[in-house]
Amino acid sequence: MTTRRRLTGLWRRFGAEAWLLPLLGAALSVASLVPSLQGEGTMLGGVPDRPFDALALVAIGLQGLPLALCRRWPIAALALVALGFVVDQLLGYHTVAGTALPLALGAAAFYAERHRRATAAVGTVGYVVLALALSQVGAGESIAGWIAFYGALALSWGVGAWLRAVRIADAERRRRVAEETRTAERTRIARELHDVVTHHVTAMVVQAEAARYLTAAPERLDQTLDAITDTGRRAVTDLRHLLDLLNPDHGTGARTPPVGRVLTLVEQTRRSGQPVEFTEEGTPAASTGSADLVAFRIVQEGLTNALKYAHGARTSVRLRHGEGEITVEVETDGEGTAPGFAEGSGRGLAGLRERVEVLGGEFSAGPRAEGGFLVRGRIPAKGAA
DSSP: HHHHHHHHHHHHHHHHHHHHHHHHHHHHHHTTTTTGTOOOOOTTOOOOOOOOHHHHHHHHHHHGGGGGGTOOOHHHHHHHHHHHHHHHHHHHHHOOHHHHHHHHHHHHHHOOOOOHHHHHHHHHHHHHHHHHHHHHHHHOOOOHHHHHHHHHHHHHHHHHHHHHHHHHHHHHHHHHHHHHHHHHHHHHHHHHHHHHHHHHHHHHHHHHHHHGGGOOHHHHHHHHHHHHHHHHHHHHHHHHHHHHHSSSSSOOOOOOOGGHHHHHHHHHHHHOOOOOEEEESSSSOOOTTTHHHHHHHHHHHHHHHHHSSTTTTOOOEEEEEETTTEEEEEOOTTTTHHHHHHHSSHHHHHHHHHHHHHHTTTTEEETTTTTSEEEEEEEESSSSS
């Protein structure tokens, strides 16, 4: 398969498909005029050789030159070549240009978009008529000879049809790969937008709701408004970061949020009124690939759902750096939090599950037996891309 693709790539790169048939047609026409090759072409029906004259030039031109038209008008080119071949055989010129007939047949099977079956049927009938005509004017041909030549022509048509099927399959494969790539990219963008926008907007909504009850405490009101402002700025920063990733001209430097940003995320959630405990064990690896980003997103999604569905309930975030892996747990206490989490577990938690599984890790999210909700992820951190 690889060799065939390489050959196909070279064929397209040098434009061989555009000039090969015209070049072969011209070569056959010139070769037919070489004195030593006159009468050395295909001979059917036993028609005696005839010296070349002006009509021989017509037969040569009809057989060789139309090959240049095969890409644009394959059926018309085949008809002209076939006409030249009939003249060639009936008059006994037997030129080398007769080799153009199987080439035109293969090209018609490859390039023709319509009337391919009709062309094959008409060609078969025409061959039978030519065989009868040659039997009348020539010494005759054996049944085996007629069948062998027809088999050669059918093989040429079959090769062209097979190459056409291969080209269509290859085009379909490229289209399918492009569509899958676009779908995967849209899914990735949707996940990133969900992770960035949902968390920050949820925090801002919770903080704004709390601000309604702080009009009698100006200092706390100012703090809440400052928290809303900071959250909005972080949202803008993260959205700009996402837009940079979508820009094909963005730099190659590391732009993904590292695990170290978890502390900032926890502090922001605390300022929204959610009691969050944070513990970190182990030493982060020098290179974790995408693991640190996925770990960050797990914490972000867990804290966002805690703000939405268990506001005010104790929440703990545990981050462990093990040998070649990162383990993240976001646990929320309280009764009755599980239904709310389940309602919000569509795009966010499902997207996290896919991210973790792509990296070869494990992800779980569900209610605890003693109440509350637990989101847990184990992500391999071996420098994966």
